Amino acid sequence: MALFDNPVIPGFSPDPSICRVGDDHYVATSSFEYVPGVPLWHSRDLVNWRLIGHALDRPGQLELPDTVPASCGVYAPTLRHHDGRFWMITTVVTDAGTVLVTAKDPAGPWSDPVAVGIPGIDPDLAWDEDGTCWCVYSDDGIHGVRIDPETGETLGEPVALWSGSGLQYPEGPHLYRIGGWWYLLLSEGGTERGHAMSVARTRSLPGPFEPHPDNPVLSHRSTGHPVQNVGHGDLVQARDDTWWMVLLGTRPRGDTPKYHGLGRETFLAPVRWEDEWPLPGPVDLRAEAPALPPHPWPQEPERDDFDSPAIAPCWVSPRRHDPAAARLDERPGHLVLHARADSLDLPDALFVGRRQRDPDCTARTQVEVSAGGLGGLAVRLDEAHHYQVETDGSGTVRAVARIGPLCHTVAERTVPPGPVTLRIDVTTTVVLPPSVTDPGATVPPGLRVGGPDTLHLGYETAEGDFEILASLDGRYLTTEVAGGFTGRVIGMYATRGSAAFDWFGLRPA
Structure with a gap:
């Protein structure tokens, strides 16, 4: 059978x-x-x-x-x-x-x-x-x-x-x-x-x-x-x-x-x-399974190096594609995003993403941001519910959480200037560790740790190690909390200046 x-x-x-x-x-x-x-x-x-x-x-x-x-x-x-x-x-x-x-x-x-x-x-x-x-x-x-x-x-x-x-x-x-x-x-x-x-x-x-x-x-x-x-x-x-x-x-x-x-x-x-x-x-x-001859298709590539003349059909954006703002022809082998709005909280923000298909997964991208620019990697449910890890091009990487009316920079770190590999791991092993910015912090008494997963936001060092800036409860990026009819989309964005993405990978863990 x-x-x-x-x-x-x-x-x-x-x-x-x-x-x-x-x-x-x-x-x-x-x-x-x-x-x-x-x-x-x-x-x-x-x-x-x-x-x-x-x-x-x-x-x-x-x-x-x-x-x-x-x-x-x-x-x-x-x-x-x-x-x-x-x-x-x-x-x-x-x-x-x-x-x-x-x-x-x-x-x-x-x-x-x-x-x-x-x-x-x-x-x-x-x-x-x-x-x-x-x-x-x-x-x-x-x-x-x-x-x-x-x-x-x-x-x-x-x-x-x-x-x-x-x-x-x-x-x-x-x-x-x-x-x-x-x-x-x-x-x-x-x-x-x-x-x-x-x-x-x-x-x-x-x-x-x-x-x-x-x-x-x-x-x-x-x-x-x-x-x-x-x-x-x-x-x-x-x-x-x-x-x-x-x-x-x-x-x-x-x-x-x-x-x-x-x-x-x-x-x-x-x-x-x-x-x-x-x-x-x-x-x-x-x-x-149905008693039909099995017909598996070639696996969808886990990584996009942006070498094609047109963006792949798996990529989606809120409300409109903008060929003038999301360009494959500006820098060979890169997707270059030019900011339209200064925050992912705004409906005209430039975000290009793929649906999260696996409960446990890893998203990675290498990005270089223009002088004075700001861009990064985000998990989006809607304008009021998203987690993001971003760089401003001057050597600062930060993890940001938008949960309803609250927006908070959870942690930030100085890294060498230039291209940086940003990363988000989604794990169904639910953890809520003490704050990485305050190692002495403890979980408040009575706090229920019961979300569906944990999202770990950070970057990779030159040696390939994953430096976690924040580990956030996934329940705040769910329909039960945020409402609505959609699901998570993981992708790239620019909210100031321009951001050039050399590649993007999304794979099951």
């Missing part, structure tokens, strides 16, 4: 939507305030996935102003294949509303967006036998309306379909025509620990829908299961006729209430059919 490890797409990759074309499976996930928008993933065995691009990857498709708050932007997409084309529909919250793009190849290019005249979030697409396209969405309940997908025009009035078993926030609907039934799959209970999935069916649209008698059909709420928050799933039939679901979940750790810093990730679960009902689960960290 072959086994696989969940999540299949680790790190901040929520709200997965899947479709199959022949032997190939494709998944789209949410991106929120990060650009490019809507990552697209490819697999041939449902277990091994590679990032092939983004559906919204240029300013003409997606422009997020600095006024877009963290955890807004691009919400849950739906990805479908119909009539020889890929279709992706999503909602750009606080900006463009619901938009639809198409492509012949999911790796791109994708079309310019077509506005779809519906309210709400989490839009879905389904086609009837006669070619009629239904758009189903969440807006104070689950509604559906016929649309012209070429123009985005609605064809008639929206109708209420079915809004779950009565739990809060019915959302993430997906509509399927399977056999003689229409199935409506949705999530409810909120995307936190109460998350659940329910299903209903009808012989014809718009219903009425008959709910499954044992809804919700999937939930890990009020259990000690290591995977929590499960929901927002999408069904796919593999080429061997087995059925599977991709869905979001989290891996919380630490003391109560437990914390997840990597965000909501994409998991894979089997689906069985009973009495013509799809029943998903279990969702385990180690599970029996």
Whole structure:
């Protein structure tokens, strides 16, 4: 029996939507305030996935102003294949509303967006036998309306379909025509620990829908299961006729209430059919793999030496890519960042990062900062929650913690001027040592040491030794503390002058 490890797409990759074309499976996930928008993933065995691009990857498709708050932007997409084309529909919250793009190849290019005249979030697409396209969405309940997908025009009035078993926030609907039934799959209970999935069916649209008698059909709420928050799933039939679901979940750790810093990730679960009902689960960290030929892709490089003419698709930035400020052509073999704002607390700060995919990992970069400049390495959850280790180019390296309204330089050290290798280690062995700046300090009585991990911030000496400036509790960079819908992103920034990064590495520990 072959086994696989969940999540299949680790790190901040929520709200997965899947479709199959022949032997190939494709998944789209949410991106929120990060650009490019809507990552697209490819697999041939449902277990091994590679990032092939983004559906919204240029300013003409997606422009997020600095006024877009963290955890807004691009919400849950739906990805479908119909009539020889890929279709992706999503909602750009606080900006463009619901938009639809198409492509012949999911790796791109994708079309310019077509506005779809519906309210709400989490839009879905389904086609009837006669070619009629239904758009189903969440807006104070689950509604559906016929649309012209070429123009985005609605064809008639929206109708209420079915809004779950009565739990809060019915959302993430997906509509399927399977056999003689229409199935409506949705999530409810909120995307936190109460998350659940329910299903209903009808012989014809718009219903009425008959709910499954044992809804919700999937939930890990009020259990000690290591995977929590499960929901927002999408069904796919593999080429061997087995059925599977991709869905979001989290891996919380630490003391109560437990914390997840990597965000909501994409998991894979089997689906069985009973009495013509799809029943998903279990969702385990180690599970029996699909009986498809294994198809691992080449490993994504752990290190980027910035030798390519274009930035790799794994790199993302808050709200906008800025080719004039993030340059590969200014200094050969370097990524040069030119500061736009003087603090990572500001929405227009220049930050280029990659999703943290492993609970234990090491991030390293070699940076040289201009005279009077300031830049470094950061772990970002949002503007109000980030840890950073930075250099000012004059021989000072400091560790800084931003936790809500508090910002504090935890420690600083003088190093030889010139390029410096900055480093952050994330370890799930939780420690809270005495302050490195005051060796006589002790842990305050009654302080609970219960975060999911510890982040060690520092630099490397010429001999390659890791000099730790600060070891910080990871709970303050988690959704349970900061709120929102995203996960950690680790990367480089400049907040004064310019910073030239020779290389960047992110590897599992």
